[in-house]
Every structure is written in structure tokens, then in C-alpha cells.
Amino acid sequence: MPSGSEIFEDASAIADAIISRVGKRIVLALPLGLGKPNHMVNALVERAIADPSISLQIFTALTLEVPRVSSELERRFMGPVLKRLFEGYPDLVYADALHAGTLPANIQVNEFFMQAGKWLNSPRQQQNYISANYTHALRYVLQTNVNVVGQLVAPSQARDRFSLSCNPDISVDLLEARRQGRADFIFAGETNTELPYMGGTAEIGASEFDLLLDSAKLQFPLFAPPREPVSPADYAIGHHVASLVPDGGTLQIGIGSIGDAVGQSLVLRHRDNAAFRQTLEKLGGVGPERDLFDEGLYGASEMLVECFIDLIEAGVVKREVDGVLVHGGFFLGSRSFYRKLREVEPTLRAKIAMVPVAFVNDLHGEEDRKRAARKGARFVNTAMMATLTGAVISDGLEDGRVVSGVGGQYNFVAQAFALEDARSVITLRATRHKDGETMSNIVWSYGHTTIPRHLRDIVVTEYGVADLRGKTDGEVVAAMLCIADSRFQEELLAKAKRAGKIAGSYEIPERHRHNTPAHVRKGLADAQKKGLLPLFPFGSDFSDVEQELMPALGRLRNAGRGELIGLALRGGPETAAARACLERMGFAAPSRLKERIYRRLILAAMAEVDGQTSTT
Template sequence: MSSLQLFDDPGRLADAIIARTGKRIVLALPLGLGKPNHLANALVERAIADPSISLRIFTALTLEVPLTSSELEKRFMGPVIERLFAGYPEMTYARELHRGRLPENIEVNEFFMQAGKWLGSPRQQQSYISANYTHVLRYILDANVNVVAQLVVPNDARTHFSLSCNPDITPDLLTARREGRAGFIYAGETNAGLPYMGGPAEVAADEFEFLLDNSALHFPLFAPPREPVTLADHAIGLHTASHIPDGGTLQIGIGSIGDAIGHALVLRHRENEAYRSLLTGVQCEGREAMPFETGLYCASEMLVECFIDLIEAGVVKREVDGVLVHGGVFFGSRDFYPKLREMSADA
């Protein structure tokens, strides 16, 4: 479908994109983990240097290393931040927005933000798009996006690339392009740290026009630690687990309550006597207390870490269309990504 051009320098790739699109760029970047940081930063830096370039970015959930607000906080949190996030390249547009220095020729529209992160930025609040996830594809097509860029990982033969953490909207965008409903450059940036996910997450190499492919630019994936689970979380988890029937379908969100629910389900399946005792102790009203025979199936916007725990424990074992879990995006702690890489293709 296209003649793939390889680049080892993000600046030269940004120049090639601008040469193809002209100075009006409408750039779509994935939610969360799948952003091609080096490529996106290069385009932003070109637009900062040249005010005649119009750069509009559609994205969601920009992942950022925590910021410190005082010298004391920096000295206290600095070693922790270094241990958890060393080597992760910050997004230039986010840094400049926080500093109030992003020029007017660059606009960033996000449809999902971290709670409270942009309270001090009227500009970013006004640029927010209130869109249901199911409507995002329509927004992108209506905006006449002319560049889609994403972090990807190749197979050994480099005939195909995996969208890995973000097969959510890109396959539909590529379908729209093949059907003539969209016209955009598709650019990738490789990162060997991404787990290779197959199925709909796998795209052929000839779908790409440009690829930033330089192992020296591979960076550690954003990996926040799992939140500690409180006693209140565990109580919520037990109550929830007591309402989940064997053979059911499960959706769990990210965070400590989701982990508590996962833990309670594992306890119910593997240590049933202890689970029943806890149900009595916290006065749960649910009637579901037996181990899982049929097992659960998971359908979730985000593939969260406790789904892996549930698969390993034998709780999630009911297949739908040949798979145990359907999800659109993922990111998690440092331990999560190796688990995904090590899972067999039929897990």
C-alpha cells in the first residue's frame, strides 16, 4: 500500500512529514502508552521553531513523570522518581503547557485527562474535548487528521508490526483510509520494550509510510507502581466478588480497588474456606461464594494487571471468540510488561 521509508533521526523524519503535508499538520496520537515520544517531540519542536507551522494534536492521557514543586519535595521524591521513571522522555508539548510557553500555533486537544492535572491551565481546559471513547474515531475523521503516529514493535522478520498497547482506534483509522474515507500519513516509532500482541493489533509493514527505527532511541516504557491496597479496598473487593457469578463477564478499571477485586476472586477460587470466613466477617450480602468451574471472561477498555493474576489463578478461563480477554489499551507497572511478553500466543 505504501513504500516504507526508514529513519534513524526523529528530526529528519519530522522534516519528511512536513515536506509531505505542508505546514498544516493535524496529528493523532494514541491514548496513554502508545505515543511515539521522540517523533511527536520532533514535530512539536519544529512548530515551536517555525510559527508558520500549524500543529494540532489529538490525543488522550498524556503520561508524565511526577513533577516536584519544592526543593524539599525534590530531595525526598527525586530518588524514587529516578528509580521508577529514569530514561522516559518527557513530552515537549506537556512540558511547555505546564510552563505556559507553548506557542499559539500548537493546539493540544485531549479527550481524557488525569484528574486535576490541568487545574492551573485555562488554555488546556478550554482545549479539552468531551468525547465518549466510541465517538473518538468520528472526531478524528471530522478533523481531517493528516498524520497518525504510534509506538510499535516489529516481528522478527519485520514484515508486520504490533500496535501492542494501543490497538484501540488505529485499525479503524487504517480501514477508513483503505476505504477512501480518510487520507493520512501513517508513521511509526519502534520500541523493543513493547510486548508483541497479535490479532487485530498486528498490521503489515506496507501500512506505514515512515518509520523511526533506531535502537538507540528505545526508551523504558512508562511504568507507575501499583497502588497500595487498603483495608477499605479489600472490603469493597470482597463485597464485589460475592456478586460475580461463575461463567460471568468481568470489567475492571485501573487502581487499588480493581486489584482488591482481583485478589478477592483469586481467594474465592484458591482458598475458598478463608474467603467464606471473610465474607461473614464483613457481612457481605452477595450469594456467590463457590470456586469457579466455568470461569470468567474479561472485556475491558483497559487490560489491567490483575487480569494476568486472574488468568494465572485459573479464575479467568472462559473463552469468547477463542480468547480470554478483549481489551483496547494497556499500561502498568514494571512487572506487567515482561508478563505480557512471556505469555504464549494462545494464553
């Protein structure tokens, strides 16, 4: 390390050094998600809690928290899983204090993207939320007059080079702003040897650091959320999306089970084209792109999602741009994902380039080069709801509360319109379940919008594709009705007719009047029997028994009170698989009435789920 950098082995010591250098008014910028230097942040927060004269403002996004469990079933199922995945991970003190209502007023946390649903019932965090496109976060950080930037970094063996690894997203541009004299801050790093060492733009010299926390005793396991199971609805969506992606094109995918479904559907299209085509036809798919990937895809994605590695290995992502297969702004994933990135052959790792988010989310800067590279782009992002006239709701509720944030979704929608042959693909499940009630995610109108209807493009549900670009309102309403769940189509149609947005004589075509979960399961049945659509297509952190349990527990979670009573009365057979599941949940030999009821509920739910599978 150069003589100008101070190295610390104690988190409290580096916190004291920061206060000594900048004073008691600290404006601290932290990367979103995985890149937070937890020990350093906790030490600063603890100093500010102990000393009210310290003013600490934290500007960040996506504060990662270990999932909290509430119900008895959740505790029994997730308790051992959370212990396996998160033991040793240091919780962020400010998040715990915010939940407890004990964070003092001299500490303020401003986020521009929240972990989904975590702060819905926190008036303080709802008021401190900053609504921003991901590409605008940099300018807002600079406007705060940030005086400390902290980041978790991967060290080289010689400690002469370091990698911003998971989060070059804004940090690269912040450091450049400091070099240009547009910002004046202390750059404080914390090393973590589990972080994959990503080179290229993400690599910086030791001289960039003013302060560095580098201690073997403070190494901690990276935050690694378990992968989500991929549902039949997700797979149907994935197949429809995969039929929209042209060979030789460009791909962006968001996080979550729908993203995994898209990835697996692309792999299936390439590796077992006949099965892909057959399944797509059974689902009523109309997408024009069904051939194998000859030239292959190039990835330009805000988030380097896990399935990009699998897409590379499958030969789907193989079109290089300047020697790179995928450009990504940040990553977050499972332990196996981090291990893959650490252990991947160096020449392949060099083809996975971590870059500033402004590079992937925007066309500004080297625009001609970006336009040439991003041919046939398909930007795939997930929404919570959409209106019949094509507006998209992804980040907030009608009453103004924020669920998550805009992030980069608007960036990619705008980019899809700016590029000659690009399309924005918004995916959403047609329905959701709450308190035993099924509700439509396609609505007539909603009091909040993330993507306005004048930027409507392609919307995909498990029931098909609605191509909305350049269409009249009447045509858009008709297209959206065709991908809505049939249980809600007539009500939605009636509202559109009352508003005069579709002809009074219009009728939904017969071929779109059978949009039901049973129709989706039937369309996927053959592929599922062949093992082509696994619950976890790219690996899982759950055991085989836990995976067996998940569909049944999901059924119970979505059931209403009346349904639960019926399931408890009905019960189910105690098969060998069921016995293993009961053992895992601690209900093999129930001693209390409540445990016996839970036992019957699990058996009934397992029997019901198995019955659905066997009859499709």
C-alpha cells in the same frame, strides 16, 4: 519494508518528511497513553515552536507524565523511586511547555481524557478539552480532517510485521477508514522493542506505514507508573464486588488500587474460599456469589489491567470466547506487567487479544455474537462521588473543571442495561481526606454528573452494596445512606427529609449505623494477619522498606496542621523497622531542626499506624 515506506533513524528527519508531505498545517492524531511515539512527536513540536507558520493540532488522550513531587517528604521518598522507574523516558515537550506556559499559540493540544488532576489549574487545557465517550473519539478524529497518525509500535524480528501492541483501540479503525477512503492521512510509526508484541487484530503489515522511525539509539523504557497500595477500604470494596460476580460470567475492571482489590478478592474467593466467606461476613457482605469458579470468567475490558494476568494464572479467568480469555482495547502498567506480556508462553499470549475499543465498549457490530459471549457481565468502574439519588460523578468538578474524562465508563453502564443479565458496578470510597478534613464522597447533590441517575445500578463502598436498579427515589436514598460513612449519615438523612425524598419517620437501620474505618479494619483483621491481603497483591515496584513507610507517609499527607503538631510533639519509638525507614528518608542522623521534626513525625505516624493494625 515495501518500497513505498520511508525508514528514518533520526527524529528530526522524519518530522521534516511529515511537513514535506502534508505541508505546514498538521492535524496529528496520537493514541492515548503508552502508544505515543515520543521522539517523533517531540521533533514535530520543536519544529512548530521554531517556526510559527506551522500549525500543529494534536488530538489525543492521557498524556503520560512522570509524577511531580512538591513537599520535602515526597521528594525524599519518591525521588529515588522515580529515578528507578523513569530514567531514560523522554518527556513530551508539549506537556512540559504547557505546564511552563510557554507552548506557542500555533500548537494546540486537544485531549478527550486527561491524566487525573494534571490539568485542573490549566485554563488553556480546560478550554481545549473535548468531552467524549471513548467510542466516539474515532469520529471526532475523522472530523478534524486528520492528516497524520503517529504510533509507537513493536517490530517483528524481520521488520515485515508490526504490532500496535498497547493501543489498537482507535488505530485499527483509523487504518480501516483509510482503506475504505473515508480518511486520508500519513501513518507514521516509531519502533520500540520493549513493547510486547501482541498478535491478532493488533498486528499489521509493514505496508501500512508511510514513514517509520526505526533506530536502535532511540529506544526508550516504557512509561511504567508504580502500582498503588491497596488500602483496607479498597479491600472491603473488593470483597463486596467479588460477591457480585457470577461463575461463568464476564468481567471488566478499571485501573487503580480498587481494581487490584477486586482482582485479589476474586483470587481469594477461588483459592481460599473459606477465608473469603469469613471476611465477607465480618464486613456484613450480602452479595449472592461466593462459590469457587468452576466455569470461570471471560474478560471483556476496555483496559487490560495487570491483574487479568494473575486472574488467568489463578484459574479465575478461564472461560474462552472464540479461543480468547480476555479482549482488551489498551494497556498501561508496571515494568513487570510489560515483561510478563513479552515473556508469556505464545499460546497463552494469543488468548489475550488486543482489539479496537469499539469491540469491547459497545455491542454494535457482531451484536448477536457479543451478547452470547458477555453473559453474566459485571462492569466494574470507579467514581469520585455519588449522590443520594444515585447519580455518579467520575470525571469533573462542580465548577466545570475536568479532572480526567468520561472515557469508557458511560459505555459500560449503557452496555449493562442493554444486556439481559449484566450489571454496572460503580465503586467509590465512602470518604476522602483533604487538608486534614474528612469529607463524604456520598453527597446530597452535586453540580456535575458523569452517569445520570436514570442509569443508576449498583454502587459499592467499603460499607456495602446498594442495589439501585429499578428502585424508587425513596428506596435509593435509603440504600445509599446504608453504605455511607456513619459520621455523615444523619446530615445526609436530614437533607433528604427536607427535600421530601424519604419519609420523615425513616431511621437508618441499626446494623448500618457502625460504618467506620475501625469497623472495616476489624472485618479484615484475620485475613490480613494471614497475609491474604497484602499492600501490593500483584507485586510492587517499591522496596520492603518503602512499603513499610507508605502507610505512615499517607497518614502524614492526610493530617491537618493541628494533627501534625500533635504527632511531632508525641514522636514514637525507634524500632529496627523505624530505623531502616529513617535511613531511607535521610533522617537517621538529622542535622537541622526541620529534619528533626520530620524524624519525629515519621516515628509518630509509624507508631500510630502500627497501633491501629495491632488492635484490629
